[in-house]
Amino acid sequence: MEKKLEKKWYAVYTKPRWEKKIDTVLVRKGIESWCPLQKVERQWTDRKKIIEEPLFKSYVFVYIDDTERSKVLMTDGALNFVYYLGKPAVIKEDEINNIKAYLSEKDAKISIISDQGFSSGDLIKVNYGVFMDKEGTVIRGGKKKVYVELQSLGQVMIVEFPAVFLTSK
Numbered sequence: 001m002e003k004k005l006e007k008k009w010y011a012v013y014t015k016p017r018w019e020k021k022i023d024t025v026l027v028r029k030g031i032e033s034w035c036p037l038q039k040v041e042r043q044w045t046d047r048k049k050i051i052e053e054p055l056f057k058s059y060v061f062v063y064i065d066d067t068e069r070s071k072v073l074m075t076d077g078a079l080n081f082v083y084y085l086g087k088p089a090v091i092k093e094d095e096i097n098n099i100k101a102y103l104s105e106k107d108a109k110i111s112i113i114s115d116q117g118f119s120s121g122d123l124i125k126v127n128y129g130v131f132m133d134k135e136g137t138v139i140r141g142g143k144k145k146v147y148v149e150l151q152s153l154g155q156v157m158i159v160e161f162p163a164v165f166l167t168s169k
Contacts (some may be wrong), residue, residue, distance in 0.1 A: 005065035005066055005067060006065060007032075007063050007064055007065045008063070008064070008065075008090045008091075009061055009062070009063050009090065009091040009092075009093060009096050010061070010062050010064065010072075010081050010082070010088050010089065010090065010091060011056075011059050011060075011061055011081065011082040011089060011091055012059065012060045012061070012062055012072055012078050012079075012080070012081055012082070013058055013059065013078075013079045013080050013081070013082055014058050014059065014060055014077055014078055014079060015058070015077045015079060016057070016058055018058075018077035019035045019054040019056075019057075019058065019059065019060050020035055020037075020054065021077060022035075022060050022075055022076075022077045022078055023035035023060050025075050025076070025077075026060070026062060026072065026075055026078075029071060029075070031062055031063075031064060031068060031071060031072060032062065032063040032064070033060055033061070033062050033063075034060070034061045034062075034063070034096070034100075035054055035060045035061070036054065036055040036056060036061070036099055036100070036103060037052040037053065037054060037055065037103075038052065038053065038055050038103060038109070039051070039052055040052075040053050055099070055103070059082070060078075061091060061096060069081070069088070
């Protein structure tokens with residue numbers, strides 16, 4: 001009996017500003033790929049414009065089994081998988097689903113920062129929305145912003161919440 005290979009989510013490190021191109025090419029190759037985008041207002045000298053830009057700079061997520069790794073790496077602009085403890089980092093499906101669900105909410109706003117150099121603050125619990133029952137760390141005087149850590153990427157999302165959505169732990 002042939003063993004069915006299990007598909008998992010992985011992060012692929014890309015050339016700068018190639019995220020959308022690589023996502024499109026991977027989909028054309030038959031690989032399930034996701035480049036999370038958020039709408040951002042940009043100011044030019046003569047006008048303002050809403051554009052969609054990648055949420056994670058230089059990252060695209062792929063849902064593949066082990067046999068599809070080389071197909072991903074042979075894509076122009078894909079540099080390598082993100083590694084954790086010497087192996088390609090597996091991204092938890094619930095982390096992917098939480099980001100997808102949050103980005104689908106009206107006026108969703110996420111900022112990405114590194115987890116380097118931050119000391120922990122008050123622990124809180126979210127009481128509303130797709131991050132309901134998630135715990136986070138309050139920052140910058142904060143009743144508005146909460147850390148939600150994606151450990152497998154070594155990154156932290158700052159998600160803005162109204163203070164009434166949060167309680168102290």
